[in-house]
Amino acid sequence: MPRLGIDISKLTFDVHLCLPTGGSHSAQFTNNDDGFAQLDTWLARHKASKTRAGLEATGPYGVLLLWHLHTSGHQVHQLNPRRVKDYSRSQGRRVKTDATDAALIAAYLKASEDLQPWQPASQALQDLQALVRRRSQVVTSLNAERNRKEKRPGKTVAASVDRIIEVLKDEVTKLDADIDALVLRHNTLQKSLRLLQSIDGVGRKVAVTILAEVPHISAFGRARDVAAFAGLTPSLCESGTSVRKRGRMSKEGSALLRKMLYMAALQAVKRTTNAFHSYYLGFVARGKAKMCALGAIMHKIIRIAFGVLKHDTPFVANLAKMEA
Template sequence: MGNIAVGIDIAKLKFDVAVWVERKKYKTKVFPNTPAGFTQLLKWLSCYGNCHICLEATGSYSITLATFLADNGITISVENPSRIHAFGQSELSRNKTDQGDAKMIARYCALHTPALWSPEPLSERQLTALVRHLSSLEEMKRMQENRQLVADEVIQSSLTAIIAYLKQQIKETKQKIKTHIDNDHNLKKNKQLLESIPGIGEIVSSSLLAYVGDMSKFSSSKEVVAYAGLNPKLCESGLFKGRSRISKTGHSALRKALYMPALAAISCNAIVKAQWERLVSRHKGGKIGICAAMRKLLQLAYGVLKSGMPFDEKIALAS
């Protein structure tokens, strides 16, 4: 007898669970999205035997719960929301409720048997948490600096103090990231490999290590590009001939982290610069050229991490 399919629809404060016990029959329950709720879920599922749980990849909410379940020996899949959405459309689902979504995810799990998921090593999880925290701090600092430009004089001193505090937190978090990487042999080695590529500095190398992780899970550079949502997507039908755009069905934070380094690489990286000049000669600079530069940087990063060899311009030009 196979595993029982379980679907989870997760939100900020709670998550809905549906166990597909037999055709058109479910057992459902709602749990708080807290460590106590995770433990309650384990206890509740224990009476159903072996379960295969499926939930959508929705950032920190899904990963926290998925990691807890995987650490407790539960078979789990974390699926792209677009796939589950397409499955729901194929069923002509008319109503949308949290419980209904949990049931749909359970059916998807049973009928499609999605690939199993396992958490990243602890060192990579901690690095990801630090990098995301740094990004949040920098965003908060930008918001306060923008407020300060138009704020009344009466609150200027308060905003100045907040910005100074955020700058200190940013400085400390950057140091924590550096220390964390330096204390891990693999992370430190991979960081050095990434920074051998012109255009990739300390910040983006940390982001790549946090958001991409172990490159061995990808079989080709195309898979890494698709993971970032930088793969071309052609839209055309019948007589309509559309233009290619990036799919954006992927890791948005990774795309954001690559944007500024790609601009720098256009002038300092011979491989990226040559590609940019070819595109400009065909009147495809601008956004198209920048996206292509982001894609090329990611492919070069994949190459050095996969081979374990520092960047070599001659090898890159020959490939």
């Protein structure tokens, strides 16, 4: 199947087509419906009506193109920018332009056969994602203003900070209401939230964030693929006998999702009746750092989240399987 590398920007996108016969072609189009139509004509001219296409997940500019390619029958991939960058370094690349970026992505697609295809989320999940991310942005601004207040600014500045804090608090309340209203309009969202909240430590905010940040979770083939998508799999660095760096989370994917899973893990280990409590203690007893143990619980929670949604079954703790 031909590979189509795409480098997207606000107004235009560059493409590089690699054909199975060994030939290649490059072009640039406008990032709108007219440009999409011209792309279709260009692909047909090169006898590549169906391709394996990919572009980096770097912002909102590629969403409409992803939808267009998907509905046109192409196999589409939304690529992790860090992995594309690592591949670029491995190739010793020194030139960086929009055209060469598109060619690099096409080469990356050719070298990576096990990539997860992009799956469009339902409109309800897209709306949920937008609301959850907007709420996170407002909360970040609210915390910044509260930090300014703690620095004890002058009277006039403090009054200004207080006004902004009240506005932001009201906005968080409104966004929470909007999220609740959206969930109430969709039975599928309500059911998914109930399943996720059956997991120890997962409250409503965490459950909503999981749905919003992994909207196509049921499309994954394995639980470990979901953990990798969330950036919760370990990244190791060992070489010879002298290099033994401590393993760390890869931290790819959504930082907001990891933040909420961390909060869930903290809640999960506080109560001795919680299914994850003995799991946590087992890690600590073996000399693992507490942060490492919490990371293991985060990993366990997202895998269980995949299971309950994939199999449409609430979580039931099996303590025999929860040992560290």
